[in-house]
Amino acid sequence: xxxxxxxxxxxxxxxxxxxxxxxxxxxxxxxxxxxxxxxxxxxxxxxxxxxxxxxxxxxxxxxxxxxxxxxxxxxxxxxxxxxxxxxxxxxxxxxxxxxxxxxxxxxxxxxxxxxxxxxxxxxxxxxxxxxxxxxxxxxxxxxxxxxxxxxxxxxxxxxxxxxxxxxxxxxxxxxxxxxxxxxxxxxxxxxxxxxxxxxxxxxxxxxxxxxxxxxxxxxxxxxxxxxxxxxxxxxxxxxxxxxxxxxxxxxxxxxxxxxxxxxxxxxxxxxxxxxxxx
Amino acid sequence: xxxxxxxxxxxxxxxxxxxxxxxxxxxxxxxxxxxxxxxxxxxxxxxxxxxxxxxxxxxxxxxxxxxxxxxxxxxxxxxxxxxxxxxxxxxxxxxxxxxxxxxxxxxxxxxxxxxxxxxxxxxxxxxxxxxxxxxxxxxxxxxxxxxxxxxxxxxxxxxxxxxxxxxxxxxxxxxxxxxxxxxxxxxxxxxxxxxxxxxxxxxxxxxxxxxxxxxxxxxxxxxxxxxxxxxxxxxxxxxxxxxxxxxxxxxxxxxxxxxxxxxxxxxxxxxxxxxxxxxxxxxxxxxxxxxxxxxxxxxxxxxxxxxxxxxxxxxxxxxxxxxxxxxxxxxxxxxxxxxxxxxxxxxxxxxxxxxxxxxxxxxxxxxxxxxxxxxxxxxxxxxxxxxxxxxxxxxxxxxxxxxxxxxxxxxxxxxxxxxxxxxxxxx
Numbered sequence: 001x002x003x004x005x006x007x008x009x010x011x012x013x014x015x016x017x018x019x020x021x022x023x024x025x026x027x028x029x030x031x032x033x034x035x036x037x038x039x040x041x042x043x044x045x046x047x048x049x050x051x052x053x054x055x056x057x058x059x060x061x062x063x064x065x066x067x068x069x070x071x072x073x074x075x076x077x078x079x080x081x082x083x084x085x086x087x088x089x090x091x092x093x094x095x096x097x098x099x100x101x102x103x104x105x106x107x108x109x110x111x112x113x114x115x116x117x118x119x120x121x122x123x124x125x126x127x128x129x130x131x132x133x134x135x136x137x138x139x140x141x142x143x144x145x146x147x148x149x150x151x152x153x154x155x156x157x158x159x160x161x162x163x164x165x166x167x168x169x170x171x172x173x174x175x176x177x178x179x180x181x182x183x184x185x186x187x188x189x190x191x192x193x194x195x196x197x198x199x200x201x202x203x204x205x206x207x208x209x210x211x212x213x214x215x216x217x218x219x220x221x222x223x224x225x226x227x228x229x230x231x232x233x234x235x236x237x238x239x240x241x242x243x244x245x246x247x248x249x250x251x252x253x254x255x256x257x258x259x260x261x262x263x264x265x266x267x268x269x270x271x272x273x274x275x276x277x278x
Numbered sequence: 279x280x281x282x283x284x285x286x287x288x289x290x291x292x293x294x295x296x297x298x299x300x301x302x303x304x305x306x307x308x309x310x311x312x313x314x315x316x317x318x319x320x321x322x323x324x325x326x327x328x329x330x331x332x333x334x335x336x337x338x339x340x341x342x343x344x345x346x347x348x349x350x351x352x353x354x355x356x357x358x359x360x361x362x363x364x365x366x367x368x369x370x371x372x373x374x375x376x377x378x379x380x381x382x383x384x385x386x387x388x389x390x391x392x393x394x395x396x397x398x399x400x401x402x403x404x405x406x407x408x409x410x411x412x413x414x415x416x417x418x419x420x421x422x423x424x425x426x427x428x429x430x431x432x433x434x435x436x437x438x439x440x441x442x443x444x445x446x447x448x449x450x451x452x453x454x455x456x457x458x459x460x461x462x463x464x465x466x467x468x469x470x471x472x473x474x475x476x477x478x479x480x481x482x483x484x485x486x487x488x489x490x491x492x493x494x495x496x497x498x499x500x501x502x503x504x505x506x507x508x509x510x511x512x513x514x515x516x517x518x519x520x521x522x523x524x525x526x527x528x529x530x531x532x533x534x535x536x537x538x539x540x541x542x543x544x545x546x547x548x549x550x551x552x553x554x555x556x557x558x559x560x561x562x563x564x565x566x567x568x569x570x571x572x573x574x575x576x577x578x579x580x581x582x583x584x585x586x587x588x589x590x591x592x593x594x595x596x597x598x599x600x601x602x603x604x605x606x607x608x609x610x611x612x613x614x615x616x617x618x619x620x621x622x623x624x625x626x627x628x629x630x631x632x633x634x635x636x637x638x639x640x641x642x643x644x645x646x647x648x649x650x651x652x653x654x655x656x657x658x659x660x661x662x663x664x665x666x667x668x669x670x671x672x673x674x675x676x677x678x679x680x681x682x683x684x685x686x687x688x689x690x691x692x693x694x695x696x697x698x699x700x701x702x703x704x705x
Contacts, residue, residue: 030380050674114536115528116545130466136477136530138681222478225531225677241351243666244375 016257022250034247041251051252053227054235057142061231062210064146065153069206070199072154077161078187091162098156106216109148110135113220135221138228145220145229149213157202164198165191196275200267207263211256232256304600306338307363311349311421311585313554318421321620329607336600346585353590357381362590364601370408370586371661371669373416374500378663382588384414388602397606400627407658409586411498417586418605419626420617423552424582424649424656425486427573428559431566433458433469433547444548444570448490448516451548451573455526458547471526473546474517475534480676481660481669482581483550486572487513489579489657495672500662501704503697505672506690513575514679514686522682531680538562552583553649556622560643569645571652578655584623615639624649662697663704671696 023041028034045051080091097105112119113134121131134144168191176186192199214234217223223230223238230238236256240249308326312318319342326340343349346369353366354376362381376382389398398406401419409417431441437457445451455471462468474483481495488495493509496502504510520527534551541549542562550572559567572580587605589598607613611630618625619639625631631640631650640646662668675693679686 029378110533110535114533114540115530116540117543128464128466130464131528133528133530133532136528136532138677138683224477224673225681226674226683228681238666238670242347243664243670244354244379245667 019250019253019257022247023254025247027245027247041248044248045251045255050227050230050235054223054230054232057228057230058211058232060142061146061149062207064143065149065210065213066203066206069150069154069157070202072150073157073202074161074195074199076154076158077165080158081162081165094155094158096155097152098159100152102152102213102215103219105148105152106219109144109151109216110220113144135229136225138225141221141225141229145217145231148216148220149209152213152216153206153209157206160198160202161195164195168194196271200271200275203271204264204267207267208260211260303335303337304597306336306365306597306601306604308338308340308601308604309343309349309353309363309366309368310340311343311346311367313346313421313584318621318623321617325608325613325616329604333603336604338604353588354379354381357590357592360592362592364590364593364597365605366588366590367421367585368588370405370417370419370422370582370584371659371665373408373411373586373588374661374663375665376588377411377416381591382416383591383598384416385418385589385602385605386414388589388599389415389606393606397609400629401609402626402628402653402656404582404653404656404658405626407498408582408661411500417588418609419584420587420609420614420623421585421621422582422624422626423554423584423622424580424624424652425483425550425552425572426580426648426652427548427550427570428541428555429548429568429570430541430544430563431568433544433565437547441566442568444568445573447574452520452524452526455520455548456524459526467525467528469544470528470546472520472548472550473527473532473537473540474520474550475532475537476676476680477531477533479669479673480531480680481672482583484513484517484676485581485657485660486550486579487517487575489581489655490572490575490577491516492576494657495660496658496662498658500665501701503662503668503672503694503701505675505697506687506694509576511687511690514676514690517676518679518682518686521680529682531677541567553624554584554622556646556649560645569648571648571655578652580652580656581659582653582656583659622646624653662701664700667700668697671700 024036024038025034026037026040076094080087080094084090115121115131115133115136120134124130124132132140134140172190173186176190181189211231211233214231214237217229217231217234221229223234232252233256236249236252239245239252310319310322323340326338330336330338341363343352343366349366350368350372353363353368356362357379358381368376385398386394398415398418405419405422406415409415409419427444429444434441434454439454439457445454451472458469458471459467460469476483485495488510491509491513493504493507493513495504495510521529528546537549537551538555538558540546541559542564556569571578587609589601589605593601608617609626611627611633612635614625614627614630615633615636617623618630619635625636630636660669660672671693675689678684679689
């Protein structure tokens with residue numbers, strides 16, 4: 001117990017508490033020491049329109065990436081779990097995005113999205129469609145980032161579903177087909193409930209990722225144009241290491257931790273009644 | 279027995295080294311960033327090794343610290359932790375931030391009166407604008423650049439323009455660009471007239487418009503900005519009109535990274551980008567290209583960019599003196615010429631351009647001279663206290679106007695209000 005506690009305290013509890021304390025102090029600058037300023041940083045936060053913008057962006061980022069990546073990963077897992085030709089190759093292909101570092105992925109997608117001679121525009125060109133500045137327009141920049149995130153994480157979640165599917169006894173399927181259950185009925189009433197623990201695990205990961213997966217933004221848009229594709233964690237990084245306003249960054253971090261705790265607890269309660277552990 | 283021998287030997291070694299480092303050699307740490315390609319890192323390490331070999335009294339560890347922003351973070355974090363490098367090359371725009379953090383000292387105390395004139399006075403004045411404040415010199419120009427206009431001579435000839443003449447002013451740039459913009463049967467553009475990248479940090483190339491328009495964005499004390507003057511608005515309206523009214527530039531924000539590629543692929547006939555790309559374009563453009571100064575409006579003008587040497591505070595006087603001597607050596611004409619030829623950065627003093635190596639290089643490749651000639655008209659890159667926040671407010675305004683979300687005037691008024699709020703404590 002003790003070694004685990006020491007690690008947990010050093011790397012989790014102490015920094016978290018220190019962050020909360022820092023959020024009530026001003027940022028030290030040179031000879032000006034850091035002083036206690038109460039709720040000032042939180043007041044700044046409420047009036048910071050960039051903060052609200054990144055929060056709303058992060059909301060849409062979560063709303064799209066979480067369900068889409070889960071549905072996609074489940075579909076892929078069901079597909080490559082069947083006996084079909086080239087199954088090994090398909091599994092590998094689906095898993096490749098997970099193995100690649102997100103920065104490398106971002107560089108690949110940068111050239112997919114590039115207007116004019118990028119892959120997407122070259123394909124659109126075949127159909128006579130005009131070029132599109134996906135990353136450079138505030139209307140599409142965030143969705144361009146969402147697509148990359150889904151592409152990146154669906155393969156990872158697929159592995160969990162695939163592992164879960166392989167633990168399910170084939171006798172269930174046989175029994176269902178003897179009873180004359182349709183494929184959809186079998187999935188809906190047998191397979192999906194049995195996969196619920198995996199879905200819980202995957203969805204918690206997806207929620208965390210919707211705050212955590214921001215590396216590609218550094219490479220692709222730097223949060224632009226006009227913060228259209230900026231997310232909370234990316235903004236925290238900018239405030240801390242670009243503006244060097246560490247106290248305000250601590251305040252933003254507190255908000256993010258609170259949000260994550262709230263979401264994690266909510267998920268456990270929400271799913272608890274639906275998850276059947278064996 | 280053995281352990282005793284080791285202990286004694288160890289203590290003797292420590293004593294010897296301790297003694298050596300105090301009496302014989304000064305140890306220095308030197309952080310440097312690399313923004314473009316690998317030749318830069320090799321050249322710095324090579325030059326440093328050459329200096330150490332010639333000066334047994336100094337030991338310099340040159341540490342590659344990543345991109346400009348990585349290097350800035352590392353140096354500042356190390357300084358806050360009480361263990362800074364003695365010298366570092368960081369963005370010239372970070373001067374006020376570093377002063378505010380109280381981690382750097384001016385070079386003046388370690389430079390003789392004679393050197394103040396011959397060495398510090400020997401750099402191009404436009405590079406010193408970002409390096410001096412309050413009568414003190416905090417930065418020594420080293421890794422400096424300026425944006426220029428590259429044009430595709432083949433595309434110019436095809437459009438019926440003189441392939442050897444670049445647009446000299448704003449009206450000509452629009453006029454040329456209109457002739458250069460090509461459309462297919464559906465009316466979709468296949469070749470744009472001009473490309474001014476704006477993603478991430480639009481302010482830099484925007485200064486290539488606001489300066490010719492006659493506006494200076496920030497004062498020399500770094501505590502006042504002019505983001506919404508009529509000339510700044512005029513410059514932004516011109517930039518927006520390139521896409522919105524004239525249809526000669528791709529709409530929306532434009533990537534930096536893919537800009538040279540777009541130029542090579544014939545996606546655009548002219549591009550604005552840093553002189554740091556000169557070697558890249560020289561090696562990869564499949565057509566004849568030209569390099570010109572940015573077009574003029576009321577006057578010619580462009581920002582400078584890139585990095586300076588800074589002297590960090592938390593070290594002994596002996597180390598600082600050794601550091602200044604090293605900086606003096608590496609920015610001297612011969613070394614600056616080697617550095618400039620290897621990387622494409624603009625040699626920071628007129629004397630460097632007079633060296634034999636530099637003369638041979640520019641005779642072989644005259645476009646390298648354009649950046650130097652432009653320095654006469656160049657001004658400081660936007661830099662203030664709280665630089666990150668102030669620049670971001672300005673960038674957001676430019677991006678909003680480029681995207682067509684707000685009018686130029688509205689966006690700039692908002693940026694001005696934000697910047698004034700941020701800078702209030704410094705006035």
